[in-house]
Amino acid sequence: MSTPIVTARGLAKRYGRRTAIDGIDLDIAPGRIVGLIGPNGSGKTTTLKALLGLIDFEGQLEVLGLDPRRHRDALMQEVCFIADVAVLPRWIRVREAIDFVAGVHPRFSRAKCEAFLAQTRLEPGMKVKQMSKGMIVQLHLALVMAIDARLLVLDEPTLGLDILYRKQFYRDLLERYFDEGRTILITTHQVEEVEHILTDLLFLREGRLVLRASMDEVGERFVEVEVAAEQAAAARALGPIDERSGFGRSIFLFDGQPRERLAALGTLRTPGIADLFVATMKGSYA
């Protein structure tokens, strides 16, 4: 079980002169929930497409021990993906979608899918074009969760959904799908919603990985300190990676500074991923 789900060495993709991803090294172990996070145009979707064998690339890449370019059909038996909401064909009915997946996917369980759908308001005769975005995602998730796959790839799975559907989506994923034999790779902008479920974090910026750490490591490495105004100069001298202020106090974000030293400056806390993201990506659009 310890064989990695994904291994990449020097993974790169160029479109003409533009470099979409620029030499990524990556190992994803089984049983992890990995967040691939980056600003628009940082190469997230390109990376996922390479993993799924949808595009050609340079460098080395193995998914479940297979080259996704040459063994895409075999790979898709154990890899599922939800790329964005609303990619289900608009003409298809719930019943037809289930029949289709049951007919082509050897690891699909119709019973599981129907049990999941029974908890929603979807009816077998309903067409995708009559559904709201939230319902389409429910259907897609029901189809995917009923597949006994080892890797689930989610590309902005909750984009455009209201908060109820978003919360429900991740709750279903955690409670009804995830276990130690499965791996989930998620890209999203809505960092706050996934940070509690992630085990690993990848920050992508301009086609390069700028942070690759488990959540435990993140908690050890990064510390946020709330500092009173008179202590601000002392804090700045320690080289914070980010500084913001509010209510007359300054909040500094430190990477790898000893906690004892920082504790003297003010209250310590673990930073949120969103703050960490903003600090890491500073100047991305400049």
Place this chain on the structure above:
Amino acid sequence: MKRFATLLRREFQEHKGGLLWAPLVVGGLMLGFGGLVLGLGALGDLLWLFTVGSGMCINCQPLSVEPEAFQLDEAANLSLMLGPTLMPLGLTLALVLLFYAVGSLYDDRRDRSVLFWKSMPVSDAATVLSKLATMLLVAPAIAAAVGLAVGMLMALSAALALAAQGATAVLPALLAQPDFHLAPLAVFALLPVYALWALPSLAWFMAVSAWARRAPFLWATGLPLGVGILLSWQEEMFDLQLGGGWFWENVVARLFGGLLPGFWFRFAGNGGGSVGPEPETTGLPELVARSYATLGEPALWSGLVVGAALLALAIRLRRWREDAA
């Protein structure tokens, strides 16, 4: 096998409108109009109407006391109504397939549902071939079945209407006609011939459908027409021989005509030049034999070679086209 059957069923579900409803509606309209003519005719003398219509009247006067011979001739005519009945359905089939093929590998890229199809363990070759098989086998079989049903219903109701007017010999004579019973066999026997002649056209439309970033219909039709016009214009302009005539004949006409059932009679030895099965002049067994004889034509085989290459291209484009991902 189960997987391919699932793919075929998926095609049918998506294209029920073109595959099933279009021929049913056309067939229904034909039945409706046919019934209207029969109903109006029944107000007068039907047998007279029919014999005048088929150019068999002698004095062109109402024949109140029908000689047996007229009735037998009429029965033969009715059994041949199957031929004309198949024409509108053949035309419908050609139009449905044209739009089907042009959208087949484009529509799901446009609405991005290709990402769902590609998330399933189905090879791109299987996807492309399932679409092709639906167009080459399923669609023509449905059109043929509807055409036969409409033709037989029309012939039977005409015979019944005649019987109601006293021409009682027509119905038994119709049922005794060998062609009346052979028609379904003959029509279904022609389906493989149709598939072979239509394949290159569909392969071209599918390849363009997999390739075009937008407006696949314009590319698929405009490109061959444009090249043809350009060639002809250059020939006129500079008094050259660039093979424009050959191109129109063998590429453009073949591309669009190939979808029409009976197109192959252009290549059938003595009957050359005209499109359509000409049922008035030929018996059904001979019709089938002449159709199968075209399978020896080099034009068919060169078309199949080009078609196979275009299909391979379509599969490759489906696999690697980046905006399809």
